[in-house]
Structures are given as C-alpha cells and as structure tokens.
Amino acid sequence: GATCARRPAGGGAPDAPAVAAADATSGGADAGVESAAPPPGPAGRLFGLIAPHAGYMYSGAVAGHAWKLLAGHGAAPAAESTTGPETVFPAQVAGGFYPADPAELRALVERYLADAAPPIAPAVGPVGTVIVMAPSHHYPLAGAAVLADDAYETPLGRVRVDTALRRRLVELAGLDLVVDSSYFQREHALEVQLPFLQVALPEARVLPLIVGDTANGAGDRLGAVLATLCSERPDLVIVASSDMSHFYSYDEAVAFDEENLRALETRDLAAFERTGQGRSGMCGYDPVRTALVALRAAAGAGARVVRLRYANSGDVTGERDRVVGYGALALLTVEAAPAADVAAPEPPVAATGTAAEGPETGAARAAPAAAGEATMFTREERQTLLDIAKAAVRAAVRGESYRPPEPAAEALRAPGAAFVTLRKHGDLRGCIGHVVATLPLYRCVAEVAEAAATQDYRFDPVTPQELEQLTFEISVLTPPEVVTDPTTIRVGRDGLIVSRGRNRGLLLPQVPEEQGWNREQFLDGTCRKAGLPAGCWRDPETRLERFQAVVWGENLEDVLS
Incomplete structure (x- = not known):
C-alpha cells in the first residue's frame, strides 16, 4: 500500500560540503542581489535572524551579514552552573561543510564577519543564549527536538547548552517537543551556525532545536512558546537556519527567492505558506515559519523583517544552470510603527493543517x-x-x-x-x-x-x-x-x-x-x-x-x- 510521509526538501551540491575551495570565497556569495534599503522609522531591537546553512564556500559570506549584527554583543547567562558539561555532542560535519582545522575555521569566520556590511544597526544584547532552529534533512520528525547533551563540540571548542532554558522549554512545549540528540546526527543545518556563534558571541550559550513537520498547529504553538521565553529572558536571540530555492536556473531561483523574501519582509504568513515550501521555497520552511510566528506573537504590529543580503551559488561558482539560493534577514521589534502601518491589520496566522490554508476560491x-x-x-x-x-x-x-x-x-x-x-x-x-x-x-x-x-x-x-x-x-x-x-x-x-x-x-x-x-x-x-x-x-x-x-x-x- 501507499504509506506516504512528508519529507523536508534540501541537499545537493551547492547545499553540500565544500571546504576545498573556501579560500576563494571572500566576497564571492556577497556579489549577489543588493539588500533592500533599511525601512523608515526606528531601527528597532534585534529579535532574531535567518541565516543560510550550505557549505561555507557557498553561503558563508551571506551568513556573515546576519551574524555580524550579533558580533561583540554577548554576555554569559547568569542562571547556569559553571561546572563542566556532563555530556558533549560531537561535531558531525567538520571537514565537510566547513574546515576542521581550528585556526583555518576561525580565520574564515572572522573574515566573513569583517567583510559583512548589513544595511541596519539595530539595538542588540547583551545576548546570553542563542536559540538555533534548523530543519531535519535526514530523519522524519513531527514537532521539534532539543539536544539532550550539555554541550555541542566544534573545532573551535565546546558551546555550552543553556540547560535551564531547555528545562523551561520542555515545560512549556509539552508533546510538541522531544529531548533527543539522535535527530542531530549527520545534520549540517544546525552545526554550521555554531562557529559563527563561537566567534561572534564567544561567551554565549546555545539552545539547539531541530524543527520538523509543524502541521496540526505545532509551529504556531512552538512559536508562541518561543515568544514567551523571549519575554521571560531578554538575553535571548533566535536564529532560524535555512537555504532558499534548490536547483533551478539562476533567473528562476532569483524569481522564486524574491517571492519568499517579500513574504517574509511583509510578515505575511499566508503568502509564505503558499510559496515557502518545497524545492522552490526554503528547506528550513518549518523553523523559519516558527521564528516568524514567534516574532509576530512577541511584537504584534511592531514586528519587522529586514533583508540583509541575498545571493545564490551561481554568484560563487559562475554556474547558472542549477543553483541554490541564500538569504540573510533580521527579525526586529520596534516600539512604535509608522502611522501608515498602525492602521493596517497584521495578516491572520493560518493554522497549518486546517481548512484555513490558502484561498478558498477554486x-x-x-x-x-x-x-x-x-x-x-x-x-x-x-x-x-x-x-x-x-x-x-x-x-x-x-x-x-x-x-x-x-x-x-x-x-x-x-x-x-x-x-x-x-x-x-x-x-x-x-x-x-x-x-x-x-x-x-x-x-x-x-x-x-x-x-x-x-x-x-x-x-x-x-x-x-x-x-x-x-x-x-x-x-x-x-x-x-x-x-x-x-x-x-x-x-x-x-x-x-x-x-x-x-x-x-x-x-x-x-x-x-x-x-x-x-x-x-x-x-x-x-x-x-x-x-x-x-x-x-x-x-x-x-x-x-x-x-x-x-x-x-x-x-x-x-x-x-
């Protein structure tokens, strides 16, 4: 019988390990489409980021534009013991998606951060913990999984897990969350963000989440939980890990990615649900949507999403027949919106998996x-x-x-x-x-x-x-x-x-x-x-x-x- 299961999109050459050519990447993926100009009004406070997760030679420069906003704004959270971690999760993709040599890796990340020039400078920090959400490329998962270990190791050392925050998340998320490190095995989408965290915020901790299928309202519930955590802990920042369209021609990829960038910039969940899934959407659709729900729950009409940089693998390799897109965006909260925005209601939050999805006509x-x-x-x-x-x-x-x-x-x-x-x-x-x-x-x-x-x-x-x-x-x-x-x-x-x-x-x-x-x-x-x-x-x-x-x-x- 046809016993079918939804699987996340992703994978492939420009989304795959590519360390050998890393020396040639400075400025490479940064040569793509220019960022949108900063919006008028207050720059706001940084709530979170969307950053790509391909091999560093392809997407590292774009990711640098996101993580640059956090650089130098770290502070260790106060509610944790200073004793050593009891269990450590080992690096899974070092030497593949990024260099395994610590000195080479640190120099590469530092260069990406130094070369980045994001178009905004929001208020940031001090940041004690970064909640990193990534999709599952290898294992079917309903809801989300949080790392069970006390630290995650990369060639740059160990990133301590904020175990107090993990306990609070487990308490709030209920059946939508499992504490299980097995979902992190072989997964590159989360791990490639950690060296950026270690360089940009050397004292910060991490709460690693794999976000799977968020149908049946799981994404809305998890987003609301994250908004609650951020209200309880002002030292938190959310990072959603995702690449964009996969394996279209250069021009097709730019068109598909522009649809999704505009949906995110306007915080239009209904539009993003139509365009953001599948090969023409974002392989990290579920974590990105969850982050957007959290932002809207936390900020209401004061939510803003700003494009920092877009490029695709064709900008690095010169191959335009089959490319993968990469975007860096900032999620912001502002105290007061411009008058034109105040009168306009926010798009309704559609409950994934219900009849509210998409237009009814036709x-x-x-x-x-x-x-x-x-x-x-x-x-x-x-x-x-x-x-x-x-x-x-x-x-x-x-x-x-x-x-x-x-x-x-x-x-x-x-x-x-x-x-x-x-x-x-x-x-x-x-x-x-x-x-x-x-x-x-x-x-x-x-x-x-x-x-x-x-x-x-x-x-x-x-x-x-x-x-x-x-x-x-x-x-x-x-x-x-x-x-x-x-x-x-x-x-x-x-x-x-x-x-x-x-x-x-x-x-x-x-x-x-x-x-x-x-x-x-x-x-x-x-x-x-x-x-x-x-x-x-x-x-x-x-x-x-x-x-x-x-x-x-x-x-x-x-x-x-």
Whole structure:
C-alpha cells in the first residue's frame, strides 16, 4: 500500500560540503542581489535572524551579514552552573561543510564577519543564549527536538547548552517537543551556525532545536512558546537556519527567492505558506515559519523583517544552470510603527493543517469535498498532472532542472495538496506528498513526484534504468479534519492521520482496500505507521484526523469506488 510521509526538501551540491575551495570565497556569495534599503522609522531591537546553512564556500559570506549584527554583543547567562558539561555532542560535519582545522575555521569566520556590511544597526544584547532552529534533512520528525547533551563540540571548542532554558522549554512545549540528540546526527543545518556563534558571541550559550513537520498547529504553538521565553529572558536571540530555492536556473531561483523574501519582509504568513515550501521555497520552511510566528506573537504590529543580503551559488561558482539560493534577514521589534502601518491589520496566522490554508476560491475543485466528486477533474486535467509527475521524475533522476509549465485549467492552478505514488512491477517504489494545500496543484504534483523518486527514506533513489518500469498514481487530498468519533470513518473513502507527541503517520484512502482491512484494522495500521502501538487511536492523547482523496492512475480512472 501507499504509506506516504512528508519529507523536508534540501541537499545537493551547492547545499553540500565544500571546504576545498573556501579560500576563494571572500566576497564571492556577497556579489549577489543588493539588500533592500533599511525601512523608515526606528531601527528597532534585534529579535532574531535567518541565516543560510550550505557549505561555507557557498553561503558563508551571506551568513556573515546576519551574524555580524550579533558580533561583540554577548554576555554569559547568569542562571547556569559553571561546572563542566556532563555530556558533549560531537561535531558531525567538520571537514565537510566547513574546515576542521581550528585556526583555518576561525580565520574564515572572522573574515566573513569583517567583510559583512548589513544595511541596519539595530539595538542588540547583551545576548546570553542563542536559540538555533534548523530543519531535519535526514530523519522524519513531527514537532521539534532539543539536544539532550550539555554541550555541542566544534573545532573551535565546546558551546555550552543553556540547560535551564531547555528545562523551561520542555515545560512549556509539552508533546510538541522531544529531548533527543539522535535527530542531530549527520545534520549540517544546525552545526554550521555554531562557529559563527563561537566567534561572534564567544561567551554565549546555545539552545539547539531541530524543527520538523509543524502541521496540526505545532509551529504556531512552538512559536508562541518561543515568544514567551523571549519575554521571560531578554538575553535571548533566535536564529532560524535555512537555504532558499534548490536547483533551478539562476533567473528562476532569483524569481522564486524574491517571492519568499517579500513574504517574509511583509510578515505575511499566508503568502509564505503558499510559496515557502518545497524545492522552490526554503528547506528550513518549518523553523523559519516558527521564528516568524514567534516574532509576530512577541511584537504584534511592531514586528519587522529586514533583508540583509541575498545571493545564490551561481554568484560563487559562475554556474547558472542549477543553483541554490541564500538569504540573510533580521527579525526586529520596534516600539512604535509608522502611522501608515498602525492602521493596517497584521495578516491572520493560518493554522497549518486546517481548512484555513490558502484561498478558498477554486480550491474546492482542486480538492473536492468527497471522493465521490472525482469526476470534477476531467480526463485532460488528470493526464496533464500525470505528464507533469513523469517529467519531474525523469528530470530529477537524470540530474536535470524542471519547472512545470503553467496549465490552462483553473483547477490545476488553484492551491492543492497531493501525493504521488510510484510502483515498479506492482510493488511500491516511492510515495511522498503534501497534506496541506499551499502550492498550486500542478506545482505540488511536480515537487512530490520528484521527492517520491529521490527522497523517500524507505527506498534507494530511482535510477534512470528504472524509469520505463514505473507506473504513477496521483492522489489529490481534501483538507484534514479532526475525528472525534472513530465509528464515522469509512473504509474506501477516508484517509487517516494519527499523531501523538513526535509520532505521526498517514495512510491514503486506497490502502485499506488494497490490504483488505476493516475500519479497526485501518486505524491500527495507521497507528503502526506512526510508530505507535496498534490501538493507540483509543487513547485520548492521540490525535485522529481524516481526509478524502481523488485518486487515479495511468488509465485516468477513479481508483476509489
């Protein structure tokens, strides 16, 4: 059966280790698009940063523009013991994403900071602890994970974890957070920020967080918790780690990245949720969105986001066919907004994973209210989406860039959530999708088809030799709704999502029919998919949601009866 899981985007050459050419990077990635001019009015106080996390030769200069705002503003937090750390988490990517030699690493970071010229100079500090949030590139995670160890080691030494702050975070975050260092293994997105912290704020501590899938309101809840922590501890600063678009041509990347930069600068969560996910968005979408929620909760109408620098890997390498974007932004709070802003209400905070996502106009046709309305997609529209899915997989497997052409059909341009299932000789070969309609349906299908072929952690990536042996199936989903009475679930119509704490599992509506399951077996199977025991759906702490889907395969006929 198609047992699918959402996976974070990311990876690839300009997002990968690149230490050998680090000597050539001074000013390289800084040669990109100029920063926006500082906004009028008060510069404000620094609340947080968004900084890229690729290999230093690619994104180090851009990251320097963010961390430059913190340089020299550190102060050790007072509420911690001065005894040595009990457990130390070792460096994971030293010698890959950044130099392993301490002297070389320090000199490189110092040069990035010295060369940076951010366009604003907000009030800062003293900063005692930096909350660094990064996405998970390797392990599925619902909610967030905080490092369980007492320090994180890099070639520059150990960065002490603020354990008092960790205890407070655990107290406030509840089931949205797990204390588990295993999620930090192999992860570069968090670790590459630490040498910048060690040079810019040598006495500061860190609270390392991996932020995974923040659907079902987890991102909103975690953002509110971070805002509370910052109100309790004025010595805190948040850093969200993220690159931008991945593997488009230079001009395409600049266009996609500009959409996301504008959404962030205007603090427009609804726009960012439409543009910020997938390959054309930000691989750190979840931590960035969580930081933006925290800023809005903390500052209200006084929230500001200022672009400090943008560039992409093509500015460093000269290769413009396939690039990765990098942005540095400052999150600010101001005491008083200009009069023109005071009257304008802030964009509403959309709860991820609910029907509030995206415009309603046209969405009903792209994601009908029930599987019985499958005929609302014409055969031509279904064929168009199949063709897009196949083209996306071919391009990804061959290492080529692909941007789907915008279709004429309004139903395919409307926001939609979809899964693409790949089979080889009838056996599952990959299946990944989005549960929430944040992208135009045709773009969603292209992105999840590529991910199903290359990022499904249960399988090796599809090879070019397998392309002719694959069959495709597309499932277009309705928005999930909470189930309070499991007896109302109907096999053959409903798909299920089971979540509890950091565990989350999804099964598409066609799975129980393929397996010959009844309702209770379907519920138990979804529990097992979430890594929970069968019967967990009876536990009041377990969240149960359902959705419907329009499903078709190569013959364009409805799969569900």
